[in-house]
Amino acid sequence: MSTPAWLSHFGFREPPFSKEIPDADLWLPPSKATLVSDLVDALEERASVLLTGDPGVGKTCVLRALKKRLPNAGFRLTYCHNATLGRRDFYRQLCLALGLTPSATAAALFYAISSHVQDLGKDQVHPVFLLDEAHLLHLDTLDHLHILLNYNWDSRALLSLLLVGLPELQDRLALRRNRSLYSRLHHRFTVGPLTIADTIAYVELRLKQAGGTLDLVAPEALARLHESTSGVLREIDRIAGAALRDAARKKRRAIDCDAIDRALQSDPAHAAA
Numbered sequence: 001m002s003t004p005a006w007l008s009h010f011g012f013r014e015p016p017f018s019k020e021i022p023d024a025d026l027w028l029p030p031s032k033a034t035l036v037s038d039l040v041d042a043l044e045e046r047a048s049v050l051l052t053g054d055p056g057v058g059k060t061c062v063l064r065a066l067k068k069r070l071p072n073a074g075f076r077l078t079y080c081h082n083a084t085l086g087r088r089d090f091y092r093q094l095c096l097a098l099g100l101t102p103s104a105t106a107a108a109l110f111y112a113i114s115s116h117v118q119d120l121g122k123d124q125v126h127p128v129f130l131l132d133e134a135h136l137l138h139l140d141t142l143d144h145l146h147i148l149l150n151y152n153w154d155s156r157a158l159l160s161l162l163l164v165g166l167p168e169l170q171d172r173l174a175l176r177r178n179r180s181l182y183s184r185l186h187h188r189f190t191v192g193p194l195t196i197a198d199t200i201a202y203v204e205l206r207l208k209q210a211g212g213t214l215d216l217v218a219p220e221a222l223a224r225l226h227e228s229t230s231g232v233l234r235e236i237d238r239i240a241g242a243a244l245r246d247a248a249r250k251k252r253r254a255i256d257c258d259a260i261d262r263a264l265q266s267d268p269a270h271a272a273a
């Protein structure tokens with residue numbers, strides 16, 4: 001594949017605001033590093049966790065940073081992101097992710113998973129099921145999850161669940177019907193939007209990783225980018241990327257406020273606002 005002209009224009013090695021960031025290069029300002037440490041502490045306590053935040057604020061990237069931070073020996077992380085399944089298919093999917101052969105009946109699936117969890121416990125390995133997009137979990141799956149946490153008459157913490165999703169997940173869990181599961185999620189965290197200082201630090205890092213510098217974005221343009229995206233990382237990626245392409249087409253060496261505004265105007269989500 002040939003290098004797009006706008007990348008060559010700025011001398012980038014790769015698109016600076018792509019989602020393809022190696023785990024080792026994830027941006028971890030103090031706020032995110034603290035969250036990752038809190039998650040590590042919770043899992044070392046073998047507790048279960050709730051993590052919520054709006055789309056694009058960086059929840060899944062926090063999970064990737066967590067995966068990198070947790071010692072390999074002692075933890076077995078299993079990541080599930082297709083939450084839109086009924087209970088039986090959900091457990092079937094979990095079996096496959098755990099390397100188990102899925103059985104036909106719901107009872108046998110549940111038995112296989114809980115036996116696997118107990119076997120890992122005997123080997124001093126703590127399993128963690130990371131359920132991303134958990135706001136989409138079916139009611140019958142949500143109803144049942146706390147039962148998966150019950151070992152030896154609910155006296156052993158052999159498994160941690162880490163439920164990750166949009167803020168409505170918190171609302172669903174707070175419903176009376178889901179209180180058995182909610183009360184077992186001992187640690188509850190939220191990921192919020194960036195501060196302006198964080199937006200600047202993020203843009204600087206992404207530009208640097210691609211071979212550029214922060215000089216490519218005028219200070220007023222950074223402020224405009226932050227304000228118009230409300231500090232949401234995926235929005236920053238999209239608008240900053242579009243503004244860079246716009247500036248390159250106009251043979252400009254840097255992004256100014258006009259380039260951000262043009263990127264916003266050509267984006268239906270922002271143009272309508």
Ligand SMILES: Nc1ncnc2c1ncn2[C@@H]1O[C@H](COP(=O)(O)OP(=O)(O)OP(=O)(O)O)[C@@H](O)[C@H]1O
Binds near residue numbers: 028055057059237
């Ligand atoms: N720590 C980070 N380091 C570098 N880039 C990040 C980081 N966090 C988020 N991003 C950027 O923001 C984008 C969105 O982040 P992410 O996918 O983690 O959001 P999310 O909260 O999981 O969104 P959704 O609720 O839609 O799944 C990423 O693709 C990446 O480009």
Ligand SMILES: [Mg+2]
Binds near residue numbers: 059061
């Ligand atoms: Mg995500």
